[in-house]
Amino acid sequence: MNLKAKRIHCAAKEATLAEIDKKHIIHPWSDLGSDARSMIIESGKGIHVFDNEGNQYIDSISGMWCVNLGYANEEMAEAIADQCIRLVYYTPFGAMASPPSIELAHQLSQLTPGDLNHFQFTTSGSTAVESAIRFVHYYFNCLDQPEKKHIIYRENAYHGSTYLSASLNGKKCDRSYFHYITDIVHAIPDPNPYKREPGMSVEDFCDLRVRELEEKILALGPDKAACFIAEPVMGSGGVIVPPPGYHKRTLDICRKYDVLYISDEVVTAFGRLGHHFASEDVFDIVPDIITVAKGISSGYQPLGAAIISEKLMNRISGASARQNSYYTNGFTYSGHPVACAAALKYLEIMDRDNINEHVREVGPYFMQRLAELKSFPIVGDVRGLCLMACVECVVSDDEDENIAVAQRVDEFCQEKGLIVRPYENLCILSPPLIIDKSGIDQIVDILRDSIIATMDEINKEAR
Ligand code: PLP
DSSP, X not given: OOHHHHHHHHHHHHSOHHHHHXXXXXXXXXXXXXXXXXXXXXXXXXXXXXXXXXXXXXXXXXXXXXXXXXXXXXXXXXXXXXXHHHOSOOOOSTTOOOHHHHHHHHHHHTTSSTTEEEEEEESSHHHHHHHHHHHHHHHHHHTTOTTXXXXXXXXXXXXXXXXXXXXXXXXXXXXXXXXXXXXXXXXXXXXXXXXXXXXXXXXXXXXXXXHHHHHHHHHHOTTTEEEEEEOSSBSTTTOBOOXXXXXXXXXXXXXHXXXXXXEEOTTTTTXXXXXXXXXXXXTOOOOSEEEEXXXXXXXXXXXXXXXXXXXXXXXXXXXXXXXXXXXXXXXXXXXXXXXXXXXXXXXXXXHHTTHHHHHHHHHHHHHHHHHGGGGSTTEEEEEEETTEXXXXXXXXXXXXXXXXXXXXXXXXXXXXXXXXXXXXXXXXXXXXXXXXXXXXXXXXXXXXHHHHHHHHHHHHHXX
């Protein structure tokens, strides 16, 4: 061991992992002014994770909407190890390829809706969204419509953390001291029926939201509006399930004005809603582009994809390709063989173990059990679909008070052995897809106990 390595080793021994983490790591979405230490998760098995102090938790967020098969799946680990030994990496640039990405594209093309059968593999959800938008711009440039650049997104949406994808995030708390693109991105209100005006029917609310999209396209001018991006169920923005017909009607509006429809299925694809893709199977739409990541490899490897329709590709490739129209978009790790091997194994396991059928069976039970929590006075809403859910804490009109209450619920959950995802005044839940009814009962029981403990504390303080 050389001297420097020795010193590093000693430092790691003297300080705790949490201290070293605090000193050296910049975490996504962290408070740079806080001196809070990270919780260090060291291992996992099935639906459980374990911290470095030996505490066990049910992971009701699947890491971050991704570890669909749960932890320590040996088949996944073996597939990854096998591919590392066979071929760990080779460049995907130009006319080079390796078998796992080809096999994955082939298998996915049989699962995707409609003619969505061209895959630009990426490394994450953000890069999938970024690539999709860059494709849209390239596409309209090739078609001599260079003005068609504007992107419509929704308030409370989450689409990623690269420059362009972050500029499409619609939650106020996601906007910080960073710089965002402003000239070509335009927000419209989200379709959260819970937030509709008092007295308004869900049908009228849906009409309003659809009309707002059309008005936005007309205000921009159809010759300038390039695409609309929407999550089938908005995840990080608060598990927002749109009113019936919303997606179909917004797609129709897009078609009317030649605006491309991007369905961001980074969370919803690959089983979370009980289907490989939610766009068609749950919401009856065939978009122009679908973006995926997370569950595609069950979180065992970083992988994403922008999936483009044959119709769009045909207009700009082959005999229709423009001269010198190099597609200068992609990454060193696009279609990484090991990540694609993980995705292939996940697809095999999904099929063999009937994961979608299982989710369609336990999902309604999850929602039905969670609905019991609505009776508590600090719970404003419980909503979701299948294995995507959220409990919204509401105690007053003051957002900060609501956030503080939700944080207490989360803290009690953690003490009692359950990890939920705190996001403002929301407790977001997305357990591994392998969860069974008894695991669901445990989640709901801990949540209920934590809500009661929070109410007791609030009542004590009020006395
Ligand atoms: N799109 C959606 C709908 C997401 O939920 C996320 C992440 O949560 C992203 C894109 C970005 O994915 P990533 O964090 O892998 O870049």
